[in-house]
Amino acid sequence: MSTPSTPIQALAKIPFKNFHTQSVPPFGVIELVGSEVEDGVTFLKGTRPSTTLRTEYAINGPSRVAAGDKGVCYRQGDLAAAYDTSSPAVGQGWGPRGDQWTLSKGYPAIVTVHGLRNAANKILHGALAPLSRVMGLAASETAPLSSAQPGTQTFALRVWNGTDFIAATPTTTFTGYNVSTEAIAANTLTSFVNVNGLWVAVVSGQSIHELVKTTTTHGAGGIATTNIWTGAPGSEAVTSPLKTLNATNRTSVAIPSGKFCLATKIHGNWYIEPWQC
Amino acid sequence: MNPPQGLASFPGIQNLLAATISLGHGISPSVASLTIAPQQNFSGETGTLQLGFAETLLEFPDCRVDYSSFQRNSSGDLCRLSVVDRRWQWRYGQISGTYNVWRDNFSLQSGDDDGADTERTPQQLATLCLEAMNETGFDVSDMPNESRPSVEWDYDLPAEALATLCDELGCRVVLQLDNRVAIRRVSEGAALDTTGALEWGALVNPPERPQAIAVIGGPNRYQVDFKLEAVGLDHVQSQGGETIVPLNELSYAPTSGWSSADLPYFHQIDAKYKNLAQRSVFRYYRIQMPVEIPGYDGPSGSQVSRREQILPIEDEQVDVATENGQTANLPAAVFGVWYRDVDDVTNSSESLAPAPPPGEGDSPAESIYHGPRSLDLARGLVIFEEPVYQNTHSSASGGSGYEVVLGPAELVLRATCRVRDPETLALARHTRTRTLAGASSAPTRYLRHEEIVLTHRPSYSSSYSSVDVASNVDEVDAKADAFLDAAEQEYETRTPETVRYAGLSPIDLDGAIERISYHVGPEGAFTVASRHDEPPRVAVPHKSRRRIERLADFEDVKARTTPRNLARASKVSPQAKLRPRA
Numbered sequence: 117m118s119t120p121s122t123p124i125q126a127l128a129k130i131p132f133k134n135f136h137t138q139s140v141p142p143f144g145v146i147e148l149v150g151s152e153v154e155d156g157v158t159f160l161k162g163t164r165p166s167t168t169l170r171t172e173y174a175i176n177g178p179s180r181v182a183a184g185d186k187g188v189c190y191r192q193g194d195l196a197a198a199y200d201t202s203s204p205a206v207g208q209g210w211g212p213r214g215d216q217w218t219l220s221k222g223y224p225a226i227v228t229v230h231g232l233r234n235a236a237n238k239i240l241h242g243a244l245a246p247l248s249r250v251m252g253l254a255a256s257e258t259a260p261l262s263s264a265q266p267g268t269q270t271f272a273l274r275v276w277n278g279t280d281f282i283a284a285t286p287t288t289t290f291t292g293y294n295v296s297t298e299a300i301a302a303n304t305l306t307s308f309v310n311v312n313g314l315w316v317a318v319v320s321g322q323s324i325h326e327l328v329k330t331t332t333t334h335g336a337g338g339i340a341t342t343n344i345w346t347g348a349p350g351s352e353a354v355t356s357p358l359k360t361l362n363a364t365n366r367t368s369v370a371i372p373s374g375k376f377c378l379a380t381k382i383h384g385n386w387y388i389e390p391w392q393c
Numbered sequence: 394m395n396p397p398q399g400l401a402s403f404p405g406i407q408n409l410l411a412a413t414i415s416l417g418h419g420i421s422p423s424v425a426s427l428t429i430a431p432q433q434n435f436s437g438e439t440g441t442l443q444l445g446f447a448e449t450l451l452e453f454p455d456c457r458v459d460y461s462s463f464q465r466n467s468s469g470d471l472c473r474l475s476v477v478d479r480r481w482q483w484r485y486g487q488i489s490g491t492y493n494v495w496r497d498n499f500s501l502q503s504g505d506d507d508g509a510d511t512e513r514t515p516q517q518l519a520t521l522c523l524e525a526m527n528e529t530g531f532d533v534s535d536m537p538n539e540s541r542p543s544v545e546w547d548y549d550l551p552a553e554a555l556a557t558l559c560d561e562l563g564c565r566v567v568l569q570l571d572n573r574v575a576i577r578r579v580s581e582g583a584a585l586d587t588t589g590a591l592e593w594g595a596l597v598n599p600p601e602r603p604q605a606i607a608v609i610g611g612p613n614r615y616q617v618d619f620k621l622e623a624v625g626l627d628h629v630q631s632q633g634g635e636t637i638v639p640l641n642e643l644s645y646a647p648t649s650g651w652s653s654a655d656l657p658y659f660h661q662i663d664a665k666y667k668n669l670a671q672r673s674v675f676r677y678y679r680i681q682m683p684v685e686i687p688g689y690d691g692p693s694g695s696q697v698s699r700r701e702q703i704l705p706i707e708d709e710q711v712d713v714a715t716e717n718g719q720t721a722n723l724p725a726a727v728f729g730v731w732y733r734d735v736d737d738v739t740n741s742s743e744s745l746a747p748a749p750p751p752g753e754g755d756s757p758a759e760s761i762y763h764g765p766r767s768l769d770l771a772r773g774l775v776i777f778e779e780p781v782y783q784n785t786h787s788s789a790s791g792g793s794g795y796e797v798v799l800g801p802a803e804l805v806l807r808a809t810c811r812v813r814d815p816e817t818l819a820l821a822r823h824t825r826t827r828t829l830a831g832a833s834s835a836p837t838r839y840l841r842h843e844e845i846v847l848t849h850r851p852s853y854s855s856s857y858s859s860v861d862v863a864s865n866v867d868e869v870d871a872k873a874d875a876f877l878d879a880a881e882q883e884y885e886t887r888t889p890e891t892v893r894y895a896g897l898s899p900i901d902l903d904g905a906i907e908r909i910s911y912h913v914g915p916e917g918a919f920t921v922a923s924r925h926d927e928p929p930r931v932a933v934p935h936k937s938r939r940r941i942e943r944l945a946d947f948e949d950v951k952a953r954t955t956p957r958n959l960a961r962a963s964k965v966s967p968q969a970k971l972r973p974r975a
Binding site: 129131141142143154155156157159177178179180181182185186187188196198233234237239 | 653655656657658660661664667734736737738784788793794795796797798799
């Protein structure tokens with residue numbers, strides 16, 4: 117992998133102040149948590165990435181910045197950045213990870229890798245861009261838009277391990293906003309985009325039919341929670357993590373527990389009809 | 394048989410009673426004084442003045458009446474006037490051209506590269522002048538032809554250009570009796586024939602020799618690798634101004650040093666000093682003192698300890714390069730150990746070493762700083778537009794880690810300076826001295842030639858531990874010797890003599906026979922020839938005449954070089970600076 121040549125000095129150097137108790141290492145990733153004005157100069161307030169996902173990050177310059185000291189950072193452009201482990205490959209997205217100053221593979225991508233600058237010291241070269249999209253998953257359903265108010269939920273950050281979107285370690289959370297007219301089912305892997313500093317869920321292509329299986333007797337005219345099943349025909353299985361929906365039985369018969377049903381969304385409401393009764 | 398009568402004539406003169414003409418060296422016309430019978434009307438202007446006696450007829454064509462010389466008698470009739478010989482025409486014409494251009498490495502631009510062939514011998518230069526004066530049949534073969542005097546003629550008067558050339562080469566312009574121009578060497582020429590002379594006078598006039606003559610060149614130029622120190626601007630509390638002090642002596646220097654400065658903002662600095670820091674810290678570098686000046690030999694050898702001895706420096710090197718066919722000094726260069734701020738945390742080089750001269754080394758030196766900067770020549774400062782520093786962290790030279798810790802860059806300014814004596818502040822100049830035989834105890838006569846410049850170019854070892862110095866002393870001495878040769882002629886022992894002959898003796902002027910007077914009148918005719926002597930009662934001596942001519946030329950130049958004209962000339966002149974003369 118060749119080492120690209122980039123005029124670092126051409127990048128805009130943004131003054132910041134280190135609000136963390138540790139010094140910011142050279143080329144370390146900084147979480148931006150606000151700003152303050154000192155002697156008429158506005159400084160970004162920088163700290164070590166935490167377990168609460170934010171929307172703004174930066175990369176420190178080549179010099180170490182002691183705790184409480186002032187330094188310069190970069191917000192955008194091709195630059196050097198420190199990473200933790202593994203071997204960055206061209207095109208990969210690397211991002212901030214809770215409780216560390218280095219970028220981590222598959223974490224919310226703020227740097228697209230161009231190459232390695234110094235493998236021994238774990239410095240990559242890449243394009244820094246604002247964080248615009250993350251993946252998350254909530255343990256509970258996220259309510260749909262109500263009037264003009266989005267539904268909110270605490271989502272756990274999911275990161276790409278090369279095969280799956282898995283939970284970030286340490287667990288990192290953010291508040292997700294649902295502006296669709298449909299609720300986001302619990303444990304649904306959801307994409308979020310940064311809108312006005314909010315992580316807004318991108319909900320599209322939702323099915324209006326689900327295969328469900330009752331877990332309790334579902335009386336005629338009653339509403340109950342059912343488990344969603346998925347998988348190839350003949351080898352369907354309950355979703356994992358489990359996804360459920362609340363559906364209404366509008367038929368004149370009670371549906372026993374343990375029966376497969378077809379759930380259909382009509383006017384935003386789920387209705388079930390039994391297949392085995 | 395009647396004795397022969399003297400005859401003189403000039404167009405428009407009805408009765409010319411007597412005429413005397415005194416011929417001398419140079420480009421100024423000789424004057425003939427005519428005494429005539431009172432005459433009311435005179436319309437003559439130019440024509441041939443004829444003097445005759447017996448079988449001899451001397452003709453002076455294209456003479457012109459000097460109207461300011463008219464004398465009238467009490468009746469108002471014209472009775473005396475002067476005419477000047479044809480050299481009055483030499484006040485006109487022009488010559489332009491730049492010849493014998495000496496490159497900055499003291500080689501002659503003679504068409505061996507893409508540039509014009511400027512090489513011309515002195516005889517060729519004299520020929521150009523004489524042709525511009527519309528002269529034909531002239532003789533320049535006597536001129537010394539070895540040197541290559543540098544000239545830059547720009548609509549100059551050709552006669553003055555020729556005279557100046559002759560002055561430099563120890564020659565004189567002579568208008569011979571056959572109406573042809575010749576260039577003769579000073580003091581060299583025929584002896585006067587005293588056979589049949591009416592009078593002969595000679596005296597011993599030993600020259601007033603100094604003990605030596607010397608050519609003083611322009612201030613010596615020394616190329617030096619000046620080591621630079623990081624400095625910064627600080628307030629002068631008592632004066633409210635700014636001063637320059639070393640970085641670590643700045644009143645606002647951080648207690649922990651500059652290693653973690655947040656370049657380029659310096660927000661760690663007290664607000665009232667922040668502007669000074671932003672402007673100067675890691676941007677101002679000053680020549681470090683004392684400094685070794687290779688080739689200089691002062692009271693402390695090559696070491697110079699005060700900046701005033703070398704300031705202002707020049708913004709170029711003694712080294713040269715050829716570009717667009719012109720060989721010129723390279724601009725000053727800055728190189729050393731500095732953080733490149735690209736790709737990694739390494740510096741431009743691991744240790745301070747001389748940048749290779751152009752054309753040497755395998756590749757352009759990485760250590761040369763090509764970023765924007767300016768030179769404050771008067772203060773010996775290099776001022777960078779961006780902070781320039783080095784990474785002092787071990788990772789810069791392959792150690793563990795990967796970070797930048799700021800420190801002053803180790804920089805060198807390769808430029809040229811002149812050197813002043815530490816006590817007198819006199820500039821060091823090259824002197825080429827020649828002791829004169831039979832000299833007195835009179836002090837040395839110094840001939841100043843600013844265009845002859847001794848230069849020194851050092852070659853440092855890789856660690857700056859030793860140095861070899863190359864100079865152009867051989868070329869400089871050769872040029873100085875040409876001037877000394879010409880000057881030495883003035884101190885040759887001569888025997889001034891004057892011989893008076895009956896009748897008109899057609900004797901030509903040469904380098905030794907400096908003046909000849911012919912007189913024709915009712916009493917007859919006689920000739921007076923002077924060798925190694927110009928009778929002051931008869932004519933203005935050649936030296937004085939040249940002073941007058943040069944002064945006239947200077948006034949003309951002054952009139953042409955108004956500030957506006959100078960500004961215009963500086964934009965178009967192909968020779969932006971003085972070139973050495975041969």
